[in-house]
Each structure stands twice: as structure tokens, then as C-alpha cells.
Amino acid sequence: MLIGRIILQALIIALPFVVFGLYLYATRSAEEAGRRKWPIQLLFVIGLALTTIVWFAAILMEPRERDVCTEPARFESGVLIPARTYPCERKPEDVGVPSSRRGTAPADAPD
Structure with a gap:
């Protein structure tokens, strides 16, 4: 159980770096192909959505009993x-x- 929490925390910490790497890869390949770069607003919305999903998943995975x-x-x-x-x-x-x-x-x- 503790290993799972450590892995989850590591993934949460690594997620911004992975998204930034994808952004650099996408803009470089878009420039080479002559297309427009990804808009920063789209990346913000994607990051906000991923954060919200992880937050709700953490809440739902927490053991809890009624009363x-x-x-x-x-x-x-x-x-x-x-x-x-x-x-x-x-x-x-x-x-x-x-x-x-x-x-x-x-x-x-x-x-």
C-alpha cells in the first residue's frame, strides 16, 4: 500500500515534466512541418483536467466508512x-x- 502511494506521488511530481516534454516535442515537430504551435491555453486546460481527475481519484480511493x-x-x-x-x-x-x-x-x- 505504501509503495502505491510513493509511486502515485512520483507520478504526480513527474507529470508536469512529461507534459512539458510533450509540448517541446510537439512544437518542434509542428515548426518543422510548417504548422502552428500548440496554444498555451490548450495545455493549461489539459493540465487542469488531469489535476482534477487525479484529485477526485485520490478522494475516491481513500478508505472510508459511513458513521x-x-x-x-x-x-x-x-x-x-x-x-x-x-x-x-x-x-x-x-x-x-x-x-x-x-x-x-x-x-x-x-x-
């Missing part, structure tokens, strides 16, 4: 606490509220 949240790995007091998954609690009223303040009434709320 399962993930807490990333972190360091606390010099100790690595591994990542964990847990069932998500769906409470719309808690959206955007830090977890330390959930379930408590605001300070200015009447009792």
Missing part, C-alpha cells in the same frame, strides 16, 4: 498515541463547537 470518525495519531507528553476510529455522534447543534465545550450551556444562558 465512523477517525482521530489522527498525536504526541502527548512525549508519547505517541495511535490513531483510532470510533462511531460518530450526529448532533447538528454541536457542529463547529470544540469538543471540550459540547453539552455545556453557554455562560450567558438563563437557568
